[in-house]
Amino acid sequence: LSTLRHLADGDAILKGLQSVFEEQAMTETIHTWEDHGYLATYINKNGSFASLRIYPHGLVLMDVQSYNNDLKGKEEIDNLLNKLEERMKELCQGNIGRLKRLPALVRGGKIDKYWPTADGRLVEYDIDEVVYDEDSPYQNIKILHSKQFGNILILSGDVNLAESDLAYTQAIMGSGKEDYTDKEVLILGGGDGGILYEIVKLKPKMVTMKYMRKTCGDVLDNLKGECYQEIPHGVIKS
Amino acid sequence: LSTLRHLADGDAILKGLQSVFEEQAMTETIHTWEDHGYLATYINKNGSFASLRIYPHGLVLMDVQSYNNDLKGKEEIDNLLNKLEERMKELCQGNIGRLKRLPALVRGGKIDKYWPTADGRLVEYDIDEVVYDEDSPYQNIKILHSKQFGNILILSGDVNLAESDLAYTQAIMGSGKEDYTDKEVLILGGGDGGILYEIVKLKPKMVTMKYMRKTCGDVLDNLKGECYQEIPHGVIKS
Known part of the structure; x- marks a missing residue:
């Protein structure tokens, strides 16, 4: 969740958001940080964790981490983010340049779905199966199955080609x-x-x-x- | 940067990584967290910030945030992550299930490059220009230019179609x-x-x-x- 405001009033934003975290019974640690604004961290008894970063220029970043990927955990986090978003809107009175919430990054899961492009962009594929994963004497060879692209060949972390590329081959x-x-x-x-x-x-x-x-x-x-x-x-x- | 180990020894990992952050003159705050492992945060005088999360099951997550997107800042973070990765490998003596480093998420930038798919996956596009961005009485209308896909039409945050889809139209x-x-x-x-x-x-x-x-x-x-x-x-x- 990141928000860009034209006028920064970090202190007011910090105070305004604190009560949302308090309602979730999260334990707060605050760092004020000379010219760099605020960092606050919030830990929850259930193991989830949030960080709130308020930059002097008006950028506000919130990250929430939770271990369990269950539905209840997702609901809790959605609920927290909804409340934070609502409060931000109140605090800024519509004066928000952009408000963006990104899908959760799933880390440490059984299937790794993130395969960056050659130009370093983050892309999450709808991978549902690891078909093959072995090290040859030359490189790591993976074949992952995606609902959208079919089997995908990944060599040492680089996406090489997928079954869906047949259309391009035929066009060529x-x-x-x-x-x-x-x-x-x-x-x-x-x-x-x-x-x-x-x-x-x-x-x-x-x-x-x-x-x-x-x-x-x-x-x-x-x-x-x-x-x-x-x-x-x-x-x-x- | 996330790492999956079979045997968790959070305390040893925390101690082993601390010196890497110390070398960068980062100020540490540690939370030990009952059954939930460790959270440590590190703030730097230059405004960058790292969080280290060690789960009892062996998942280790590191997030680094920095405000400036300049080359020097990127080098510093790469350097920090390289050292952390190296130290992790030493500490785990090769017993790492997976080690993954994702590209940096750019938040609050002039051009927003993240447009999730309809099924909630995170995709970063190589967008280099905002061609059009207006609210109609019905929805927000964006036309963003991507090097790979040409102009992309985005309605209220949903990617609709791109110039590159012409190939599909012609195939149909x-x-x-x-x-x-x-x-x-x-x-x-x-x-x-x-x-x-x-x-x-x-x-x-x-x-x-x-x-x-x-x-x-x-x-x-x-x-x-x-x-x-x-x-x-x-x-x-x-």
């Missing part, structure tokens, strides 16, 4: 409008093998896949099938 | 393999109007779009164009 291949029978085909890149996998089904004469040695090393060297060959970047001759 | 329409010229077309659903928008370009004779009155109310009643009509569910006659 021309959505069925291209006839590959007995044709010579050149794939530039395509390192995950998805395009190659689909295209050999269409009985081409020869598929040549050109991949980056820098990324792939020598694992694909000399990989040759009945109607395909994989050769590293720089080896192709016209 | 048959990827160009269907000829719609002078045909009678029936769209069932399609409430966001994307299919209708694309299909009228293909000069059909008449498109009839049948939508759910329950969801859409009467906003689309009597909406009729040169070659299309939108009628609510239940009004169609064969």
